[in-house]
Amino acid sequence: MLSCASDSSSKNFFWLEIIDCIILIFLEQGESELFLNYAQESLQSKNVESRPSVSEVLNHHYFKNDFLEIVQFLTDLPIKSDAERKIFFESLTEKVFHLPEKLVASMKLLNVLSLKT
Numbered sequence: 001m002l003s004c005a006s007d008s009s010s011k012n013f014f015w016l017e018i019i020d021c022i023i024l025i026f027l028e029q030g031e032s033e034l035f036l037n038y039a040q041e042s043l044q045s046k047n048v049e050s051r052p053s054v055s056e057v058l059n060h061h062y063f064k065n066d067f068l069e070i071v072q073f074l075t076d077l078p079i080k081s082d083a084e085r086k087i088f089f090e091s092l093t094e095k096v097f098h099l100p101e102k103l104v105a106s107m108k109l110l111n112v113l114s115l116k117t
Contacts, residue, residue: 021067021103028100035062066095067103 026032038060045051057063073080073088080088096104 018068018071022062022065024103025065025067025100026062028102031062038062066098070095 023032023035026035042050042052043057052060070092077085
């Protein structure tokens with residue numbers, strides 16, 4: 001029972017770190033207010049029927065960025081082929097270079113990646 005609770009809290013912490021990083025990216029891009037409006041009007045709409053589907057949310061430009069691509073790939077790393085891994089790691093420096101300096105400097109990226117291992 002304790003392991004489930006700690007497992008659950010570590011997963012919650014992982015997602016909180018992800019959200020914190022996403023907000024930092026939006027702040028850097030000057031889009032934090034637009035993102036909060038999107039979240040309030042669409043994701044938290046009182047009318048459940050008007051909320052977007054999960055696939056619509058994941059295809060929204062807010063969730064298409066280098067940071068999330070890195071996290072997603074590393075989450076799926078055990079099932080990736082050697083060729084996919086090679087391509088990913090060859091492009092990793094470029095992707096990290098495009099991340100906000102504050103995100104990289106704060107080491108939040110490393111925190112998130114270490115939570116998945």
